[in-house]
Amino acid sequence: MAYTLDEVAFLATHTDDIAAATAGLAFTRSSLLDDVAVLRARFGEHGRAVTELAQARRSATAHGKFPADWLTDLDAAQQATPQVVAAQRAARLRRVLGADALIHDVTCSVGTEGASISGRYLGSDLDPVRLAMARHNLGADAWLVRADATVPASRGADAIVADPARRAGGRRITHPDQLLPPLPDLLAAWPGQELAVKCAPGLDFSDWDGLVSLVSVDGGVKEACLYTPGLADGERREAIVISGGEVDRLTDAQPDDVGAGEPGRYLIDPDGAVVRAGLVRHYAAREGLWMLDERIAYLTGDDIPAGRSGFPVEQIVPLKKLKAALGSDVGSLEILVRGVDVDPDVLRKKLKLRGSRPAAVVCTRIGTQGVAIVCGPREHRPARN
Structure with missing residues (x-):
């Protein structure tokens, strides 16, 4: 709910009291009714506004949107830019x-x-x-x-x-x-x-x-x-x-002269900003990577770019042979999907994993065929100093 101007004036002139009163409150789903009661008892008719301010501040500061002592409401905190x-x-x-x-x-x-x-x-x-x-x-x-x-x-x-x-x-x-x-x-x-x-x-x-x-x-x-x-x-x-x-x-002014080829040592899933900006080829060209398929935003190469993560490629199989390819020793599986109609939750249930080895699988399309790229667990490469 939005504040009134009177509530904003109250919040602005009671910042220290509000900080002290809300510091020990959890504002979880199970504690919220009790938290509201505490604040209403202390701040009377302004208890509702204090509650919203405390919740909005915690949300905003957790996501790096603005300083902890700012005034905001929940809607403003949600839309605010980090x-x-x-x-x-x-x-x-x-x-x-x-x-x-x-x-x-x-x-x-x-x-x-x-x-x-x-x-x-x-x-x-x-x-x-x-x-x-x-x-x-x-x-x-x-x-x-x-x-x-x-x-x-x-x-x-x-x-x-x-x-x-x-x-x-x-x-x-x-x-x-x-x-x-x-x-x-x-x-x-x-x-x-x-x-x-x-x-x-x-x-x-x-x-x-x-x-x-x-x-x-x-x-x-x-x-x-x-x-x-x-x-x-x-x-x-x-x-x-x-x-x-x-x-x-990364911008479209940079080179994008890469093609598709056989998988290298690693499969790289580009950052979402790169994918949504349509700069997958530009990123590949800069990092010495190439595509698995001209139309799918997965990349491959022999090294993981600095500051990024990748998956060591083990084998590529048709989707229907994934369970056999994983064997009986895989217990935890990171699943990525792009370009094929696969629900990760449904797939995980079908696989009925019972082992202990961590692994990853990328369900995608190469050419006209849906494939599963079986990989080792995600590896991270440190950023450049």
Whole structure:
């Protein structure tokens, strides 16, 4: 539930009390009723707001979205961009536009983007409660105004940043035209302006005339960002892979001259940002890998790329012969599937594993045949120093 302005004012002026009162509470499914009762007894009518703030803060800080002392509600915490991702967007904007550029964040919410953008920043949002939280989070000197994202409240900004809602009716939105506000409405509202529009990574970006940037953090794809051509730096696709604090950037400006061939020593499953950005060939070319099949995003090679993991290839068999190939000594099995109609949970039950040896199997397609690539357990190669 959203807060009222009175609740935001209370939360902002009782930060120390709230931190002390919530520090020892678990907020698990089994403890929640008791936790709520404790907070209502201490904070009276504001107990509900304190409960939501504590839950939202724990969720947001666990995913690196903003500092633990920020004000936020559950919805804002869920949609907020992790700080390491926002920092990459800010770096692109400053690199392309210069350090003195004015960035107008037209859906500023509680201020996540503003915390990452150094220099001139204007934040606006239609929700006065979110603006009040942003004022607390960014400081009294932050330049914030109330405005609809589709009704321009500024002139002369060098770039517009927008983060439309990515869910409707509890379901994920699957096309940019269905965002709230819709992408066409944002473009129409800011004609001639450069835009950076944050989106869910699973949207259909095929019609976008600019750069699509996919970002993953520690193996999970967090966000896509659509940049208009003036912010694209001549690129159309970008994958940013953040792992252990290290940032790896790949674009379609890099070579992609690789083909398919027989399996090497290892099978490599590229990071999800690389796959969703359509940069599997570019990644293979950079890392000295090649494809097993021209249309399937699995790679192979004789070495695992630095900072990544791979599976030592043992044998390739038709899918129907997988059980016999595994034998009786396999007990734990990591299952990957791409390009064939195989449900990992159903397959695991059918295999009835009884042994003790760990292994992995990749169910995929090579040419017209569905195959199972039987591998040893996943191996990790340290990142370069």
